[in-house]
Amino acid sequence: MAKTKITLALGSYDRHAPLLEGCIQHPEFEVEYIELDPQQGRHERFLQHFEFDAAELSFSSYLIAVDQNLPVHAVPIFPRRLFSQSQMYKNVNCGIDAPKDLVGKRIGLSGYQNTLGVRAKGDLTHFYGVERTTVTWITPGKEVVDVELPADLRIETRGSMAEIEREFVDGKIHAMFVSRLPKPFRDGNKNLARLFADPQAEEERYLREEGYFPIMHVLAFKKELAQQHPELPRALYEIFEQARQRATERWVDPNWSMAMWGRRELERQNGLCSFDPWKNGLEANRKNIERFALYSHEQGLTKRRLTPEELFVALD
Secondary structure, three states, rough: OEEEEEEEEEOOOOOHHHHHHOOOOOOEEEEEEEEEHHOOHHHHHHOOOOOEEEEEEEEEHHHHHOOOOOOOEEEEEOOOOOOOOEEEEOOHHHHHHHHHHHHOOOEOOOOOOOOHHHHHHHHHHHHOOOHHHOOOEEEOOOOOOOOOOOOOOOOEEOOHHHHHHHHHHHHHEEEEOOOOOOOOHHHHOOOEEEEOHHHHHHHHHHHHHHHHOOOOOOEEEHHHHHHHOOOHHHHHHHHHHHHHHHHHHHOOOOOOOOOOOOHHHHHHHHHHHOOOOOOOOHHHHHHHHHHHHHHHOOOOOOOOOOOOHHHHHOOO
């Protein structure tokens, strides 16, 4: 019997390499993998135009889509994770030494509903005691999903991220929370630095106290396709788990990564965790999911606090 063909848009990471290389096959589905960055409009192309059958998707935009009853669902596969602490940057001339110094400041985001932005705003409130309403947020204005923002929000828009970065360098914007290194920072601009002097130590503290590696992206699919092929969610889960296992096995080679001490860093990371920080599944990530759903609701992005069971197909 011929396999069902589906298209799946995803990013390029070590855990996705076996998929993009064609190493993982499924007996019932022939998957066309389309390598796309968010900067190439992956999230918008899926949620606004349903251009793909499935996609690696912004966790934040996915929650909004569920809240608005868009015809999408997700399996508990989490392709991208990031701590917020090393994604927080400051202008060194603006008197910022600690999170508490961000009160009254202007902070740039790549989008108010951007997952890293939501995570960082929530961590700022819950982990550092700085309420989001004490900050003015600066964004490019364009969002993946339209949503009415809360009335108490202090927000301004600019024409582009390049404009936001220029104001950041000049000190008109005092800090930035973004998931990709700002170009002036990459170029070595002396006005810019990370908010925390030792962001890795701060992230390790967060890991110990919160007990999870924060989710950034989920694996979503069209509801209609899963209604036609009820075995699809399980199939997607299995192929991503197989790819993750194969990618993990490649790290046995101490020179698999371009990072000179990559293998030893992985060993150190494993020593820090009493659990697998990349483990997929609903139960293993329940606290992680619930916390982000709280952040999303508090920040006015969803009308209510969504539950893990509403968000993900139960496959555990």
